[in-house]
Each structure stands twice: as structure tokens, then as C-alpha cells.
Amino acid sequence: MAKVIPFKAVRPTRDKVSLIAARSYDSYTPAQVESRLRDNPFSFLHIVNPGYKYQQEISGEQRYTLVRNRYQEFKEEEIFIQDEKPSYYIYKIVNRDGLEFNGIVAATSAADYENDVIKKHEDTLEYKEVIFEKYLNTVGFNAEPVLLTYPDSPDLEAIIEKIMKTRAEFEFTTTYRDTHYLWNVDDEKIVIEIEALFAKMETLYIADGHHRSASSYLLATHLKEENKEHTGEEPYNYFMSYLIPESDLKIYEFNRLVKDLNGLSKQEFLIQLDGVFRIENRGQEYYKPSKKHHFSMYLDGEFYSLYLRKGTYTISNALDALDTQILYKTILRPMLGIEDVRNDIRIGYSHGKNDLAYVKTAVDSGEYKVGFGLLSITVDEMKQIADEGLKMPPKSTYIEPKLRSGVTIYEF
Incomplete structure (x- = not known):
């Protein structure tokens, strides 16, 4: 009590x-x-x-x-x-x-x-x-x-x-x-x-x-x-x-920005993404995800929608189901080489109140190479993480x- x-x-x-x-x-x-x-x-x-x-x-x-x-x-x-x-x-x-x-x-x-x-x-x-x-x-x-x-x-x-x-x-x-x-x-x-x-x-x-x-x-x-x-x-x-x-x-989301593609060309990066996500080029359309396990990406002047492919990712607990964790385990760590999301100087964050225009500007300016937009985490997800004794990745919520x-x- x-x-x-x-x-x-x-x-x-x-x-x-x-x-x-x-x-x-x-x-x-x-x-x-x-x-x-x-x-x-x-x-x-x-x-x-x-x-x-x-x-x-x-x-x-x-x-x-x-x-x-x-x-x-x-x-x-x-x-x-x-x-x-x-x-x-x-x-x-x-x-x-x-x-x-x-x-x-x-x-x-x-x-x-x-x-x-x-x-x-x-x-x-x-x-x-x-x-x-x-x-x-x-x-x-x-x-x-x-x-x-x-x-x-x-x-x-x-x-x-x-x-x-x-x-x-x-x-x-x-x-x-x-x-x-x-x-x-x-x-x-x-x-x-x-x-x-x-x-x-x-x-x-x-x-x-x-x-x-x-x-x-x-x-x-x-x-x-x-x-x-x-x-x-x-x-x-x-x-x-x-x-x-x-x-x-x-609760607002925290979007991710990364300074480089870890030595990959744009095409090599997109091909690697295709193994885990269904990708659609949205051009200049501001795409914001509306469902869990959907992400937006801004790269080289264009927006993309990324939908997690069923069967390519295993969810065994509340943390695995979290979009910030999915992004980390499928893209940030294996493709872009970011092991420590808390301290790696190659990654930046922008909370959802800044919206995707901030992400676009940060990439267009050359400060970052690619940006990712996420859906905000819910109160129930936050509670479930806590109830299971798990911990979210840093910058998962802007509250x-x-x-x-x-x-x-x-x-x-």
C-alpha cells in the first residue's frame, strides 16, 4: 500500500x-x-x-x-x-x-x-x-x-x-x-x-x-x-x-537521429533494411507512423515508411515489444553499429513535440545522415515494463x- x-x-x-x-x-x-x-x-x-x-x-x-x-x-x-x-x-x-x-x-x-x-x-x-x-x-x-x-x-x-x-x-x-x-x-x-x-x-x-x-x-x-x-x-x-x-x-515519442550510415552506401543500407522491414518510399510526404512496429525514416531528402516484417523479429517480453527496443535491435546496433545508445556521440534525439520537421531539418543541414520517427509509448506499455522489472532504452519517453x-x- x-x-x-x-x-x-x-x-x-x-x-x-x-x-x-x-x-x-x-x-x-x-x-x-x-x-x-x-x-x-x-x-x-x-x-x-x-x-x-x-x-x-x-x-x-x-x-x-x-x-x-x-x-x-x-x-x-x-x-x-x-x-x-x-x-x-x-x-x-x-x-x-x-x-x-x-x-x-x-x-x-x-x-x-x-x-x-x-x-x-x-x-x-x-x-x-x-x-x-x-x-x-x-x-x-x-x-x-x-x-x-x-x-x-x-x-x-x-x-x-x-x-x-x-x-x-x-x-x-x-x-x-x-x-x-x-x-x-x-x-x-x-x-x-x-x-x-x-x-x-x-x-x-x-x-x-x-x-x-x-x-x-x-x-x-x-x-x-x-x-x-x-x-x-x-x-x-x-x-x-x-x-x-x-x-x-x-507521453510523446523520442525520435532518433544518426550521424552516418556506418560505412554503408545508401543502397547497401536500404537493402539491409529490406531484410527486416517492408519499405515504401514516400518522397516529400511527411510520414508519421500510426501503428506499433511501424517507423518513419528520413534519408537523402526523402521519407520512407518501414513496417516490421512478421517472422523476422522475436518478441518474448514487454521490452522486446517496445518500438525503441525494436529499432535498436534491428537497425541501430546491427546495421549502424551503435552499441551504447546512451553515450554514443553518433546518435541524437528529438522529442515528438518538435515533430518530423525538426528531424528533416537536422538531416538536410548535414548534421545527421538519417532520422527515424516512432510512435509514442503508451501508459500501459510503460506500466508493463515496470511490472516485469524491465527497463526501457534511454530516451524512450518525453513526458x-x-x-x-x-x-x-x-x-x-
């Missing part, structure tokens, strides 16, 4: 939340970071990039210490204030495409992560887990929730809908044209009801944030070992998550909603 509890969030004051909220640091270009740090003294980027104050790059443990210092300064100046009562936070996002996401920010259990109540579908890199655990241990807070999804619950939906009819504590629109709303839920009766509904759920699934959740679990394990009076209820036993129903989750840092902060 899932343990999802309220917590006392540290939050910006209402007048500054729109200035503080920031996307993930890695999503900004260097010019965008510079602009926000220069023009907005309240941006959360000042906390995660403390070296700006000294006009120099600072890394490692020194940076972590300065992050903690900047955060404490924001609290001392009462830009951030901690809630007095443990609360759930109803969070609604309406993105610029008109998609709406309604969920709950709460604290989720590291023990549930260990016991597979919180299930994973993606591999993590150990060195990243260790680095982020050191970061968390030094700064003492988490400002970006892990995105979890749960089976649709009419009872939970009714509570959320009722609360969202009242005035939101926060309402702001970002320069990215997404509108965010937050309601603080500290009524004891409602809090008990929400906790009980989550407790009935046997499984939660990580949609986005595998490294954050893994690092939080690693931190909980180490602090537990160091604490002789450990009870299991300390804040470090939990990590902040944004939980949304499965029907709200939006929305994308959250902002600094709106709710979890201290431990």
Missing part, C-alpha cells in the same frame, strides 16, 4: 512566486540563464547557480554549500516561508497547448521505492545517483518533485475538483505560456481522506525523475545508518512528488507535465 503523506512545504510568497519559479536548469540555454540571472533577482536559478554572485563557475561540494547559503538567504529575507501545518498541495497546470494536468504534491516513501510499491521503468546511472545524493545531503532540501502516476481514482478526483472550485493560493503564467495554480490543503478531515485513498493503492509508477527518486532513496539509506535513533518517520525517509492520474499523463522548481520545497 502506498504511503503518501502531507508535509510542511517551504513556499514563495504569493507576490513573488511567478518570479521565483524556474524550469529545470538544464532546459535553459546559456544565454537564457544569463538573462534571467541578470534581470530577475528572485529567480530560483540564483539558488542553483550561486557562482553568478561571484561571476565565476563553481562546482562540486563548494557549489552545494553555496546553494544552501543562497537558499537560507531567501528564507531570511522571507522570500520563502514554511507552512505551519502539514499539507497536501493541489497543483494544476494548463500548458500552452491547452493540455490540463491536475495532481497533488506530497511526500512519498523511500521505503515504497525500495519495496517496489513505487515502480521504475528506466535505468539510472550510478554516478549521477551518488552526485545528486551528495547534493541533497548538503543543501538539505528538494525543490523539484518527482513525477508519479497512479490509477484513476474517482474519489480522489472528486476531492481535487471540489478544492479547485475555491480560490487558488498561487496563480501565475510563465514566459513559456503555461499557467500554474496551487491550492494548500491543510484541513485535517480532507488530509486524512486523501492519505487513506492513496493507502488503498498497491502501486505508483515513476513517470519522470528516476535519478531524483533513486538519489533520495540512497540518501534515506545512508542517513538511516548514521542515525542511531532512527524511527522511520524522519523527513529524510520521504521525497517530494507530484502525483497525477494515469489519464492525465501525456508532460514538466514541473517548475521553487514553487514547493521539501526540507529534510
Whole structure:
């Protein structure tokens, strides 16, 4: 049973939340970071990039210490204030495409992560887990929730809908044209009801944030070992998550781009493809696959449809049935020589929101030789992979909603 509890969030004051909220640091270009740090003294980027104050790059443990210092300064100046009562936070996002996401920010259990109540579908890199655990241990807070999804619950939906009819504590629109709303839920009766509904759920699934959740679990394990009076209820036993129903989750595909044909000529490559796929030249027609095991390919100024030939590929589990895995096992590795899709510099990725025009432009420019378009993975496929204890290839999903840092902060 899932343990999802309220917590006392540290939050910006209402007048500054729109200035503080920031996307993930890695999503900004260097010019965008510079602009926000220069023009907005309240941006959360000042906390995660403390070296700006000294006009120099600072890394490692020194940076972590300065992050903690900047955060404490924001609290001392009462830009951030901690809630007095443990609360759930109803969070609604309406993105610029008109998609709406309604969920709950709460604290989720590291023990549930260990016991597979919180299930994973993606591999993590150990060195990243260790680095982020050191970061968390030094700064003492988490400002970006892990995105979890749960089976649709009419009872939970009714509570959320009722609360969202009242005035939101926060309402702001970002320069990215997404509108965010937050309601603080500290009524004891409602809090008990929400906790009980989550407790009935046997499984939660990580949609986005595998490294954050893994690092939080690693931190909980180490602090537990160091604490002789450990009870299991300390804040470090939990990590902040944004939980949304499965029907709200939006999954886009990640298309693949490859820099060369691994020494093959165009004709040699097409002949090899013909052994595994039924190929049709679509010319200038933008072809996007509409069925599983169908792929689009852009090569030498033309689009192709690739249909997997029956009998040429064996499916023995949920991973084998995944289109990203099929592409890897039939084309990327055997024909194009890409063994490590995570680290090979010859492969690039473009999420489906960029559409196939991005793939075409990247190939036409000469940066890449060939591009492949895929159909997006479904929630059921993602769950099945997790249920079977398997892991998707990297860059298999681009998932929305994308959250902002600094709106709710979890201290431990």
C-alpha cells in the first residue's frame, strides 16, 4: 500500500512566486540563464547557480554549500516561508497547448521505492545517483518533485475538483505560456481522506525523475545508518512528488537521429533494411507512423515508411515489444553499429513535440545522415515494463507535465 503523506512545504510568497519559479536548469540555454540571472533577482536559478554572485563557475561540494547559503538567504529575507501545518498541495497546470494536468504534491516513501510499491521503468546511472545524493545531503532540501502516476481514482478526483472550485493560493503564467495554480490543503478531515485513498493503492509508477527518486532513496539509506535513533518517520525517509492520474499523463515519442550510415552506401543500407522491414518510399510526404512496429525514416531528402516484417523479429517480453527496443535491435546496433545508445556521440534525439520537421531539418543541414520517427509509448506499455522489472532504452519517453522548481520545497 502506498504511503503518501502531507508535509510542511517551504513556499514563495504569493507576490513573488511567478518570479521565483524556474524550469529545470538544464532546459535553459546559456544565454537564457544569463538573462534571467541578470534581470530577475528572485529567480530560483540564483539558488542553483550561486557562482553568478561571484561571476565565476563553481562546482562540486563548494557549489552545494553555496546553494544552501543562497537558499537560507531567501528564507531570511522571507522570500520563502514554511507552512505551519502539514499539507497536501493541489497543483494544476494548463500548458500552452491547452493540455490540463491536475495532481497533488506530497511526500512519498523511500521505503515504497525500495519495496517496489513505487515502480521504475528506466535505468539510472550510478554516478549521477551518488552526485545528486551528495547534493541533497548538503543543501538539505528538494525543490523539484518527482513525477508519479497512479490509477484513476474517482474519489480522489472528486476531492481535487471540489478544492479547485475555491480560490487558488498561487496563480501565475510563465514566459513559456503555461499557467500554474496551487491550492494548500491543510484541513485535517480532507488530509486524512486523501492519505487513506492513496493507502488503498498497491502501486505508483515513476513517470519522470528516476535519478531524483533513486538519489533520495540512497540518501534515506545512508542517513538511516548514521542515525542511531532512527524511527522511520524522519523527513529524510520521504521525497517530494507530484502525483497525477494515469489519464492525465501525456507521453510523446523520442525520435532518433544518426550521424552516418556506418560505412554503408545508401543502397547497401536500404537493402539491409529490406531484410527486416517492408519499405515504401514516400518522397516529400511527411510520414508519421500510426501503428506499433511501424517507423518513419528520413534519408537523402526523402521519407520512407518501414513496417516490421512478421517472422523476422522475436518478441518474448514487454521490452522486446517496445518500438525503441525494436529499432535498436534491428537497425541501430546491427546495421549502424551503435552499441551504447546512451553515450554514443553518433546518435541524437528529438522529442515528438518538435515533430518530423525538426528531424528533416537536422538531416538536410548535414548534421545527421538519417532520422527515424516512432510512435509514442503508451501508459500501459510503460506500466508493463515496470511490472516485469524491465527497463526501457534511454530516451524512450518525453513526458508532460514538466514541473517548475521553487514553487514547493521539501526540507529534510
